[in-house]
Amino acid sequence: xxxxxxxxxxxxxxxxxxxxxxxxxxxxxxxxxxxxxxxxxxxxxxxxxxxxxxxxxxxxxxxxxxxxxxxxxxxxxxxxxxxxxxxxxxxxxxxxxxxxxxx
Amino acid sequence: xxxxxxxxxxxxxxxxxxxxxxxxxxxxxxxxxxxxxxxxxxxxxxxxxxxxxxxxxxxxxxxxxxxxxxxxxxxxxxxxxxxxxxxxxxxxxxxxxxxxxxxxxxxxxxxxxxxxxxxxxxxxxxxxxxxxxxxxxxxxxxxxxxxxxxxxxxxxxxxxxxxxxxxxxxxxxxxxxxxxxxxxxxxxxxxxxxxxxxxxxxxxxxxxxxxxxxxxxxxxxxxxxxxxxxxxxxxxxxxxxxxxxxxxxxxxxxxxxxxxxxxxxxxxxxxxxxxxxxxxxxxxxxxxxxxxxxxxxxxxxxxxxxxxxxxxxxxxxxxxxxxxxxxxxxxxxxxxxxxxxxxxxxxxxxxxxxxxxxxxxxxxxxxxxxxxxxxxxxxxxxxxxxxxxxxxx
Amino acid sequence: xxxxxxxxxxxxxxxxxxxxxxxxxxxxxxxxxxxxxxxxxxxxxxxxxxxxxxxxxxxxxxxxxxxxxxxxxxxxxxxxxxxxxxxxxxxxxxxxxxxxxxxxxxxxxxxxxxxxxxxxxxxxxxxxxxxxxxxxxxxxxxxxxxxxxxxxxxxxxxxxxxxxxxxxxxxxxxxxxxxxxxxxxxxxxxxxxxxxxxxxxxxxxxxxxxxxxxxxxxxxxxxxxxxxxxxxxxxxxxxxxxxxxxxxxxxxxxxxxxxxxxxxxxxxxxxxxxxxxxxxxxxxxxxxxxxxxxxxxxxxxxxxxxxxxxxxxxxxxxxxxxxxxxxxxxxxxxxxxxxxxxxxxxxxxxxxxxxxxxxxxxxxxxxxxxxxxxxxxxxxxxxxxxxxxxxxxxxxxxxxxxxxxxxxxxxxxxxxxxxxxxxxxxxxxxxxxxxxxxxxxxxxxxxxxxxxxxxxxx
Numbered sequence: 001x002x003x004x005x006x007x008x009x010x011x012x013x014x015x016x017x018x019x020x021x022x023x024x025x026x027x028x029x030x031x032x033x034x035x036x037x038x039x040x041x042x043x044x045x046x047x048x049x050x051x052x053x054x055x056x057x058x059x060x061x062x063x064x065x066x067x068x069x070x071x072x073x074x075x076x077x078x079x080x081x082x083x084x085x086x087x088x089x090x091x092x093x094x095x096x097x098x099x100x101x102x103x
Numbered sequence: 104x105x106x107x108x109x110x111x112x113x114x115x116x117x118x119x120x121x122x123x124x125x126x127x128x129x130x131x132x133x134x135x136x137x138x139x140x141x142x143x144x145x146x147x148x149x150x151x152x153x154x155x156x157x158x159x160x161x162x163x164x165x166x167x168x169x170x171x172x173x174x175x176x177x178x179x180x181x182x183x184x185x186x187x188x189x190x191x192x193x194x195x196x197x198x199x200x201x202x203x204x205x206x207x208x209x210x211x212x213x214x215x216x217x218x219x220x221x222x223x224x225x226x227x228x229x230x231x232x233x234x235x236x237x238x239x240x241x242x243x244x245x246x247x248x249x250x251x252x253x254x255x256x257x258x259x260x261x262x263x264x265x266x267x268x269x270x271x272x273x274x275x276x277x278x279x280x281x282x283x284x285x286x287x288x289x290x291x292x293x294x295x296x297x298x299x300x301x302x303x304x305x306x307x308x309x310x311x312x313x314x315x316x317x318x319x320x321x322x323x324x325x326x327x328x329x330x331x332x333x334x335x336x337x338x339x340x341x342x343x344x345x346x347x348x349x350x351x352x353x354x355x356x357x358x359x360x361x362x363x364x365x366x367x368x369x370x371x372x373x374x375x376x377x378x379x380x381x382x383x384x385x386x387x388x389x390x391x392x393x394x395x396x397x398x399x400x401x402x403x404x405x406x407x408x409x410x411x412x413x414x415x416x417x418x419x420x421x422x423x424x425x426x427x428x429x430x431x432x433x434x435x436x437x438x439x440x441x442x443x444x445x446x447x448x449x450x451x452x453x454x455x456x457x458x459x460x461x462x463x464x465x466x467x468x469x470x471x472x473x474x475x476x477x478x479x480x481x482x483x484x485x486x487x488x489x490x491x492x493x494x495x496x
Numbered sequence: 497x498x499x500x501x502x503x504x505x506x507x508x509x510x511x512x513x514x515x516x517x518x519x520x521x522x523x524x525x526x527x528x529x530x531x532x533x534x535x536x537x538x539x540x541x542x543x544x545x546x547x548x549x550x551x552x553x554x555x556x557x558x559x560x561x562x563x564x565x566x567x568x569x570x571x572x573x574x575x576x577x578x579x580x581x582x583x584x585x586x587x588x589x590x591x592x593x594x595x596x597x598x599x600x601x602x603x604x605x606x607x608x609x610x611x612x613x614x615x616x617x618x619x620x621x622x623x624x625x626x627x628x629x630x631x632x633x634x635x636x637x638x639x640x641x642x643x644x645x646x647x648x649x650x651x652x653x654x655x656x657x658x659x660x661x662x663x664x665x666x667x668x669x670x671x672x673x674x675x676x677x678x679x680x681x682x683x684x685x686x687x688x689x690x691x692x693x694x695x696x697x698x699x700x701x702x703x704x705x706x707x708x709x710x711x712x713x714x715x716x717x718x719x720x721x722x723x724x725x726x727x728x729x730x731x732x733x734x735x736x737x738x739x740x741x742x743x744x745x746x747x748x749x750x751x752x753x754x755x756x757x758x759x760x761x762x763x764x765x766x767x768x769x770x771x772x773x774x775x776x777x778x779x780x781x782x783x784x785x786x787x788x789x790x791x792x793x794x795x796x797x798x799x800x801x802x803x804x805x806x807x808x809x810x811x812x813x814x815x816x817x818x819x820x821x822x823x824x825x826x827x828x829x830x831x832x833x834x835x836x837x838x839x840x841x842x843x844x845x846x847x848x849x850x851x852x853x854x855x856x857x858x859x860x861x862x863x864x865x866x867x868x869x870x871x872x873x874x875x876x877x878x879x880x881x882x883x884x885x886x887x888x889x890x891x892x893x894x895x896x897x898x899x900x901x902x903x904x905x906x907x908x909x910x911x912x913x914x915x916x917x918x919x920x921x922x923x924x925x926x927x928x929x930x931x932x933x934x935x936x937x938x939x940x941x942x943x944x945x946x947x948x949x950x951x952x953x954x
Contacts, residue, residue, distance in 0.1 A: 004627060004731070004751070008668050010546050010642035030543035035641045042731060043626045048334045048362060049877030052728035055626035057874070057913075059633035060537060061530065062614045062761070064408075064908035064944060065874065067333070073404050075946070082532070082543075099233035099338040099401040141897055148900065253900045261890065333908055333944065383940065385585045385592045389599055389951035396947065406944035408908050 003039040004055055019071075019088040027083045034059065034066050034078035037089065044068050044078055046093050053091070073098050105294040107269060109133040111459060112286055112298035114276055114312060115305030116140075117147035118252075118444065119437045121259040122452020123302060123459075125181065128266035130460045135296050136263065136270045137288060140379065143256025146306050146444065149381075149413025150327055151355060151367040152252045153342055154446045155192040156217050157244035158208075160422065162470040163447075164215035169466050170450025174250070177449070181262035185255035188360060191341035192247035193231060195238045195398060201346045202240035209242060219244050233339055235400045249342045249357045252445055259452070271296075279303075279315055281431060300459055302435045307416035308376060309424060309438030313473065317430045320476040321419055322439050325371035326381025326412035330388055332405045334362030344368070345398060354394035356402070364405065366391050374414045381412035417441045425451065425471035427458070435459060436473055499523065500826045503591055503602050505583045505764060506610035508536020509808045510800025510815035512568050514608050515575050517819035521828055526576040526602060528583050528593060530943075534568040536612050537632060538808040540640050541565065553639055555664070556700050560808065584941035586767040589795070594945065600952040606795050606822040609764050610815060613801035615755035616780075617913045618653075618863045619880075621870045622724030626731030627751045630913075634753030635661045644670035646751025650735050652676040652721060654856040655757035659704040666711045674714035674747050676737055678756070678859045681717040687855035714747065716740070720862055724752055756858055758805045759916065765803065766938030768796045774931040777853045779860055780916055781935040787839055789818035790825075797821055810845035813838055863917040864924035872921065873914040875907020883918060884925045893926040895919055895934045908944060911936040 013028040020041055027036030034056050037044050043053035045068055056066035059079045066078040071088040111127055113120045116138025124136045154174055156167040178184045196202055202223070209219040220243045227241045228234050234241070264270050275291040279301065286301035303312045310322040337358060344355035345368070354368040369390045374381035388410055396403045416439040418424065423441060428434035435458065437451050444451070450466070458464045502518055504511045507529035518525045535541045539561040542548060550558040578595065585592035590601040615630035622628075629637075629645050631653060637643045638661075648671050651662045662675045709715060718740030725734040725746070736746045762772070765783040771792035772781045782803065789797045799818035800811035817838050823829065866872065868881030886892045886901040895918070898904060904918050905911030911918070915936050923930040 005637060005641075005643040005645060006647055006670065008638070008642050008644055008670060010542075010548065012547075013545050030545045031641065035637070035643055039643070047624065047877065050624060050728070050871075052624050053626050053731065054624075055731065057628065057633060058614060058630045059636040060614065061943065062909065062912055063630075063874075064333075067406075067908070067944075073401070075404055075406060077944075080531075093336055096336045096338045097232075098336060098404075099399060101228070101235065101400060102232050141894075257890065257901065332947070382587065385587055385590075385599075385601070385940070386951065388585075388940070388945075389949060392947045392949055393951070403948045405947050407941065407947060408944050409906070409910060409939050410941070411939055 002041065004042045005035060005038040007039060016083050016085050018083060018086070021091055031083045032079050033068070033076060033081040033083045033087065036083040037068070037078060041091065043091060045091055048093070069094055106297065107135055107294070108297045109135040109269060110298060111135070111300045111302060112288055112296055113137065113302045113304055114279060114288060115303060115308070115438065116142045116260065116270070116272065117145060117304060117306050118143060118256040118259065118448035119451050119455070120302070120304035121256045121263060122448050123304065123437065123455045124263040124268045124270070125259050125266065126452045126456035127459065128263055128268050130456055132460060134263065134268040135298060136260070136268055137274050137276055137296060138270070138272050139275045141272050142260035142270070143253070145379070145413045146415040146440070146442070147256040147448070148253050149329065149411055150252050150415070150442065150445050151329065152249045152357065152365060152445060153192065153355070154187060154250050155244065155247040155342065156446065157192050157212070157219060157242065157247055158194055158344070158346070159443070161211055161215065162467070163422070164212065164217060165466050166447055166450050166454065166468065168216060169453060170447050173449035173453060181258055183254065183258035183262070185258055186251040186360065187248060188250065189246055189248040192244045193241050193341040193343045194346050195234065195241040195343065196346045197237060197239055197352070198347070199239065204346070205240065205242040217244065231341070233399045233401055235396070235398060237397050243341065247342070251359070255445070255448065279312055281316070281434070284433070286433065300433045300435070302437065302455060302459065304437050306438050307374065307414045309416060309436065313424070313436060314481070316428060316434055318428060318473055319479060319481050320424055320439065320473060321479050323417045323419070324374045324376055325415055325417055325442070326374040326383070327367055327415060327442060328370050328372050328383050328387035328391065328410070329412060330366045330383070330391060330407045330410045332364040332366070332407050335364070335405060337362055339364065339399065343398060345394070351390060352394055354391055354398065356395055356399070364402065366395055366407070369394050372412055374412070376414065379414060381414050383410040383412045415442045423471050424473050425455070425468050426473065429472070429474040429477060500605040501603055502526070502606045502608065502822060503528065503604040504608045504610060505591070506536065506612055506800065506802065507531070507534040507568065507579070508610060508612050508800060508811065509539065509564055510610035510802070510811040510818070511536070512564055513812040513815035514610060514799060514819040516567055516571055517816045518823070519571055519574055521823050524575055526578065528578050528581045528591070530580070530582050532580055535565060539564050540636060542640055546642065548642070557808065564812070582943055583764060584943065584945055586764060594949055597946065597949055598952050599949050604795070606797065606826060607768065608797040608799060608818050608822060609768070609802060610800040610811070611761040611764055611802040613758040613760050613805055614912055616757055616759040616858070616916060617754065618756055618859065618917045619866060619870050619872050619914065620721040620724055621867060622726055623754070624871050624874055625724060625726035625728070627726065628724055628732055629751065629753050631657045631661050631753045631755030635664065638664055638668055638670070644668070645753060646749065647671060648673050648749045649751045649753060650674045650676065650747055650749040651753045652735060652737070653755045654679045654859070655755060656701055656852065656856065657755060657757065659701060659708065661753060662713065663704045663707050666708060666713065672711070672713050673749050674716065675708060676719045676721070676735070677717045678719055678721070678862065679717065679856045680740065683857060684855040687851040757852070757856055758801060760802045760805060762802065763938045763942045765791060765798055767940060767942070768793055770796060770798065772935065777850060779858055779930055787842065788821035789814055790821050795825070804846070804849065806845040806849050810842065810849070813841050813845060817842060860920050863920035866917070866921065872918055873904040873907060875909050876903045878902055878904045880921055883921055887922060887925040893922065893928055893933070895922065895936050898922050899936060905936050910939070
């Protein structure tokens with residue numbers, strides 16, 4: 001596992017498959033989306049105003065740092081969203097054409 | 104007891120007051136600017152931020168044109184651009200009646216050097232791909248734009264101070280009187296400010312002061328309903344607004360360079376003169392959500408992170424009070440800009456400075472003369488200053 | 497008179513005990529909670545399918561946690577319980593809520609706000625790098641997800657939570673490199689008289705420190721954070737700090753959990769127009785309450801960490817007191833003896849709170865003197881230098897003006913994590929007392945609200 005978070009136990013849970021930046025990764029049932037992502041990758045989004053990647057901060061839905069983009073341009077707050085099979089996330093900013101209805 | 108003296112006394116430190124102070128200093132007049140809170144905190148700092156000529160009363164276009172020239176020169180004039188983005192203004196509609204109105208307006212506005220482009224249906228959506236299928240037509244003003252209201256008035260205030268204007272913030276004026284040839288404003292802590300000329304730029308509180316000189320006006324007080332989204336990639340260039348006979352449909356939005364999308368319209372909220380604040384009604388915000396999605400469906404995906412309002416003054420004929428007093432020599436007014444004064448700010452400042460300095464102005468402002476309300480009497484038993492107390496929540 | 501409508505916000509210790517008290521008085525309150533499950537933060541429940549027993553999850557507080565959870569399980573069917581529901585606005589005696597993308601409004605005769613607290617933070621250079629978390633986050637990762645926030649963790653800041661989370665990590669098998677406390681070692685001794693108000697908690701705290709030392713965790717007191725070392729792409733790689741003796745040290749790590757005790761979530765109290773007063777002890781603005789939890793607004797009551805950080809026990813007590821206040825005001829008064837006992841208990845909690853604030857002092861000067869290049873507002877990416885510029889060059893001396901001109905506090909979190917430190921910087925740069933800087937004015941929505949939200953029309 002290349003992720004940032006380290007699982008310390010409770011691994012006897014069903015697998016849940018999601019896609020991050022086009023790559024399939026495995027999470028466990030009961031993970032939040034943030035946990036699911038960070039057990040496989042080391043960040044979940046790009047800062048809007050700086051160069052740095054971000055990986056969440058408060059884990060309690062207060063800081064709003066972990067809002068991620070789905071690959072269809074939807075918004076999810078990762079730490080308060082339970083992971084579901086088939087979720088498709090991107091860790092980069094969407095293209096500037098996000099508002100373009102023709103795309 | 105402190106006493107201050109100048110050529111011109113200005114009561115009300117919003118955009119109009121700060122800009123006039125700046126331009127008066129450039130004409131060599133000494134200025135005292137009095138503000139109860141901080142420069143630019145009420146309507147000046149909380150409005151939508153449109154810097155547009157399109158859609159204005161035709162009689163207001165000369166003033167808007169004059170103001171636009173100054174917007175373009177703000178960096179060299181005051182060292183600040185207030186984040187002015189000349190990214191265009193797009194007025195859209197759902198019904199053919201409004202589309203016809205756009206055409207008529209475009210023809211007439213051409214006489215005032217306002218060039219507008221009409222776009223319909225697919226052509227509109229091809230040009231602005233975020234526009235939704237419900238929108239029928241649009242009128243596009245390529246050289247209109249928008250700016251940051253939080254920054255503009257304070258920037259003019261600082262520039263005026265740098266040129267030597269005496270600016271007194273956190274100064275509550277409790278009375279304004281004329282004695283002989285001199286106006287005297289007295290603050291709550293007993294300081295007095297004196298000048299032979301007085302300009303009232305007190306916004307929603309303007310009539311409270313004009314009433315002291317026998318010229319009350321029927322000003323109504325409302326709060327703009329504003330919201331802003333999280334920052335997202337910059338994708339929507341023009342400021343966009345809906346034209347409709349139904350106020351609930353009149354939503355507008357603009358995306359700033361940093362990516363946040365500011366949303367306003369659809370309703371006016373309650374504003375309270377005594378408490379100096381205004382409220383965004385929860386229903387207004389939810390209504391704006393619905394209406395914004397009709398114009399640009401992709402907005403549906405975003406979150407708003409904050410709402411805000413401020414105290415704005417509205418006149419019943421949708422025109423401001425601007426010009427000389429009808430009762431008192433040396434007294435001038437510029438207030439009550441009906442929620443559309445932001446673009447006019449620099450122009451109003453320049454025009455009022457010219458009027459005060461020379462006795463006349465090249466820009467026609469007769470439609471805004473206070474004397475059009477000469478017959479108005481405030482309702483018996485109520486002073487305008489006692490308007491509305493804040494309800495308990 | 498029909499049954500009074502009582503709405504409680506928050507299903508943590510305060511809200512649950514409040515609901516229990518109201519239920520015992522024959523009422524059926526509405527209980528709104530943002531989370532999926534009851535328990536709040538301190539007694540946050542693990543998801544279904546997790547198997548760790550209470551003793552492992554909550555340590556010495558296991559019995560209290562279990563009691564609270566079982567209490568709620570028993571009463572949830574008898575109240576109007578609305579989980580996953582955000583209270584986002586208050587106006588005209590209605591609480592505005594949203595659930596699953598649908599917005600509606602609740603009338604109330606009494607509104608009891610128990611929204612809890614978040615960590616209180618001070619920025620440090622590099623805290624924007626991936627791998628930096630609050631102490632609360634580190635605890636949630638462990639308690640609720642059985643994860644460590646990294647392979648080699650440093651905990652930094654001050655407050656009892658610092659030691660609690662560190663020791664929980666060690667016990668769970670995570671690698672903890674160090675615990676860095678900004679408070680001086682002697683501070684706890686000086687605060688001892690007030691800390692003794694809750695001897696049992698004090699005792700547990702001392703045991704924690706001992707256990708950490710035995711586990712080989714490097715422990716430092718009286719430190720000053722200097723920098724979280726890292727890169728934009730890789731995130732955190734080390735933490736750099738100044739020891740009490742002035743020496744610069746650096747410890748490798750890939751995750752930091754940081755916090756300086758807690759700050760109440762006061763946004764709903766603000767929207768309800770409750771009066772605030774400046775608390776000189778903790779250098780922050782807190783909503784005013786009387787000894788039962790009545791706010792300055794009739795019909796609005798405040799309880800738990802959302803108004804005074806007293807911990808779970810204090811929150812449970814406060815929840816009961818607020819319920820009694822509402823009952824009294826609605827003409828269904830409580831027995832004086834019951835009230836007296838609760839009030840006495842609350843006063844004891846308050847003395848402990850004062851002791852904690854003394855023992856684990858908010859390092860105001862460290863915040864005030866943050867280097868210019870430190871990012872203060874994480875949401876908007878605004879540095880201390882940019883904040884100081886609007887004070888020195890643009891005359892800002894007050895929190896909301898500084899926000900309007902610099903954007904500090906204007907981002908998604910609306911000043912939760914930058915507000916307190918920003919106020920210290922403003923006070924220091926403008927040379928005015930901290931109280932004069934004021935506080936960021938709360939604006940709706942309390943948390944981001946989706947434009948897709950649909951208004952329910954009755």
